[in-house]
Amino acid sequence: MRPPDETSRRPRRRALKAAALGLTGVTGYDLLQRRHAILRNFPIVGHFRYLLELFGPELRQYIVTRNDEERPFNRDQRRWIYASAKAQTNTFGFGTDNEMEAVSAMLAIEHAPFPAPPPADGAPGGFPDYAIPAGKVLGAARGRAHAFRPRSLVNVSGMSFGALSGPAVQALNAGCREAGCMQSTGEGGLAPHHCHGGELIFQVGTGYFGCRDSAGRFSLAALQETIAGHPVRAIEIKLSQGAKPGLGGLLPAAKVTPEIARIRGVEPGRDCVSPPGHSAFGSVDELLDVVESIAQATGLPVGIKSAVGEQAFWDELAETMARDRGRGIDFVVVDGGEGGTGAAPLTFTDHVALPFKLGFARVYSAFARAGIAEDVVFVGSGKLGFPDAALFALALGCDMVNVGREAMMSIGCIQAQRCHTGRCPTGVATQNAWLSGGLDPQLKAVRHATYLRALRGELLALARTCGVVHPALVDPGRLAVVGERFTSAPLHEVFGYEPGWAVPPPARRAEIEALMSCGGTWRPPGPELGPLPGDGTGGDGDGRVPAAPSRQPRVPPVVG
Ligand SMILES: Cc1cc2nc3c(=O)[nH]c(=O)nc-3n(C[C@H](O)[C@H](O)[C@H](O)COP(=O)(O)O)c2cc1C
Ligand code: SF4
Numbered sequence: 001m002r003p004p005d006e007t008s009r010r011p012r013r014r015a016l017k018a019a020a021l022g023l024t025g026v027t028g029y030d031l032l033q034r035r036h037a038i039l040r041n042f043p044i045v046g047h048f049r050y051l052l053e054l055f056g057p058e059l060r061q062y063i064v065t066r067n068d069e070e071r072p073f074n075r076d077q078r079r080w081i082y083a084s085a086k087a088q089t090n091t092f093g094f095g096t097d098n099e100m101e102a103v104s105a106m107l108a109i110e111h112a113p114f115p116a117p118p119p120a121d122g123a124p125g126g127f128p129d130y131a132i133p134a135g136k137v138l139g140a141a142r143g144r145a146h147a148f149r150p151r152s153l154v155n156v157s158g159m160s161f162g163a164l165s166g167p168a169v170q171a172l173n174a175g176c177r178e179a180g181c182m183q184s185t186g187e188g189g190l191a192p193h194h195c196h197g198g199e200l201i202f203q204v205g206t207g208y209f210g211c212r213d214s215a216g217r218f219s220l221a222a223l224q225e226t227i228a229g230h231p232v233r234a235i236e237i238k239l240s241q242g243a244k245p246g247l248g249g250l251l252p253a254a255k256v257t258p259e260i261a262r263i264r265g266v267e268p269g270r271d272c273v274s275p276p277g278h279s280a281f282g283s284v285d286e287l288l289d290v291v292e293s294i295a296q297a298t299g300l301p302v303g304i305k306s307a308v309g310e311q312a313f314w315d316e317l318a319e320t321m322a323r324d325r326g327r328g329i330d331f332v333v334v335d336g337g338e339g340g341t342g343a344a345p346l347t348f349t350d351h352v353a354l355p356f357k358l359g360f361a362r363v364y365s366a367f368a369r370a371g372i373a374e375d376v377v378f379v380g381s382g383k384l385g386f387p388d389a390a391l392f393a394l395a396l397g398c399d400m401v402n403v404g405r406e407a408m409m410s411i412g413c414i415q416a417q418r419c420h421t422g423r424c425p426t427g428v429a430t431q432n433a434w435l436s437g438g439l440d441p442q443l444k445a446v447r448h449a450t451y452l453r454a455l456r457g458e459l460l461a462l463a464r465t466c467g468v469v470h471p472a473l474v475d476p477g478r479l480a481v482v483g484e485r486f487t488s489a490p491l492h493e494v495f496g497y498e499p500g501w502a503v504p505p506p507a508r509r510a511e512i513e514a515l516m517s518c519g520g521t522w523r524p525p526g527p528e529l530g531p532l533p534g535d536g537t538g539g540d541g542d543g544r545v546p547a548a549p550s551r552q553p554r555v556p557p558v559v560g
Pocket of ligand 2: 408412413414415416417418419420423424425426427428429
């Protein structure tokens with residue numbers, strides 16, 4: 001007979017064994033499943049995050065923060081992205097938790113009494129694609145050979161392979177293919193991870209990665225060689241980035257893997273430096289010469305991306321283009337000071353460059369004053385991946401918006417803000433093979449596309465609330481900025497816009513309305529680059545986006 005203490009220990013041992021077995025089972029499941037990168041990378045402990053997410057609203061009744069706290073993206077914003085990307089209900093219940101009477105600059109949309117009816121399923125702007133073509137043809141004003149109308153006015157901002165992992169870049173690119181969007185390569189060159197069917201904008205940064213000679217200078221021949229055979233639709237010269245204007249970047253030697261070195265055209269195992277400024281030009285005049293030489297050699301629209309600082313540059317650029325109609329940029333991407341980065345000093349992210357709304361309004365005004373706003377496609381970036389923010393940007397004069405970190409969140413980023421350490425827990429912003437291996441690019445591509453369509457869907461719903469069928473047709477006067485002591489002013493008054501600014505002229509208005517009507521078809525004015533990947537049209541580019549999986553939720557879903 002066993003001693004009594006041994007008998008009493010038996011159930012405890014059994015319980016421990018069962019627990020160990022259970023944990024092994026959960027670990028095995030976590031490692032093998034592909035839906036959640038966090039669980040694959042951090043078996044067991046990753047579940048705590050999901051539990052906290054699940055019970056967070058109840059816990060927050062008693063402790064911690066409000067739904068609109070946390071930065072740069074608050075909890076409501078992140079929840080909207082995560083739910084949209086997963087095709088879950090993305091509506092909110094009970095009413096706003098904004099303090100409507102204690103606001104300093106709140107957007108209030110003055111809706112129409114008679115909203116525009118929603119389009120039928122499959123019709124332009126309708127379920128499931130929620131397609132919104134851009135209101136302008138990119139490169140048309142300057143007669144570029146490959147001018148085209150972007151099929152989606154929401155596209156993905158430049159985030160290079162290097163800052164992001166290979167699977168993350170792949171997920172974004174494949175998601176763009178599904179949603180009919182374009183992806184900017186970012187300044188790190190064109191990687192195989194960019195080649196999953198999504199259309200591209202090739203970015204020329206100060207390091208000229210993917211378009212440099214052996215001495216590190218800009219090389220037009222290298223650029224042409226890099227983009228040959230790829231669905232590159234435009235070239236974007238990056239002057240600066242909202243999060244770190246006037247700063248270059250450094251990829252430390254340890255991160256310069258042979259793959260990254262090959263793509264960037266640098267030596268492996270040595271620090272990879274992108275300088276603060278361009279060596280190919282140092283004035284507006286020289287910039288325009290480089291723009292024209294690229295456009296002539298490639299036939300593609302060429303634009304610039306910049307944060308907004310010194311105003312004289314923008315005035316000079318607009319005036320020079322107005323005077324000398326033979327040279328000019330086709331588009332400008334204005335990046336707000338609130339924009340993101342893989343890594344930058346805090347002083348720069350916090351204090352250099354104007355915030356988006358202020359900076360963009362100044363840039364738009366410079367072109368409008370010079371009388372050439374219609375000749376340029378305006379793109380905005382800086383926390384614009386939400387329907388209200390995108391509508392605000394369009395009302396200020398943007399023709400398109402780019403999404404960066406919002407796109408990252410749609411593929412799993414949890415705003416851990418460790419992108420600069422190389423230890424991103426979700427595998428989005430890391431070159432660590434174990435961590436990035438947790439991110440399933442196929443699954444995340446679907447989530448990314450679902451988010452992009454949901455954003456377009458709610459943006460269209462906002463436009464219809466204002467009585468029009470396309471967000472570019474929303475009168476800026478309908479957007480009011482509500483301030484303290486019950487003041488309110490229309491957006492164009494707040495930003496000093498003159499009558500007629502940021503509003504499509506009648507002919508373009510009619511064109512946009514035709515695009516959104518069932519019979520509306522359009523052809524790009526220039527010859528095509530070749531078949532458009534994934535558009536199912538065999539390359540004649542009628543601008544319709546590809547058929548989407550039916551799991552796309554309707555926008556806005558009505559839940560009683
Ligand atoms: C991880 C990361 C990497 C980035 N890399 C680039 C880049 O290579 N080139 C660039 O022009 N902007 C880069 N950006 C800035 C974004 O393209 C974008 O302009 C900025 O984040 C604002 O958009 P968002 O608020 O939607 O993120 C990067 C941003 C992040 C978060
Ligand atoms: S480190 Fe954090 S913020 Fe950066 S990509 Fe990864 S999850 Fe997102």
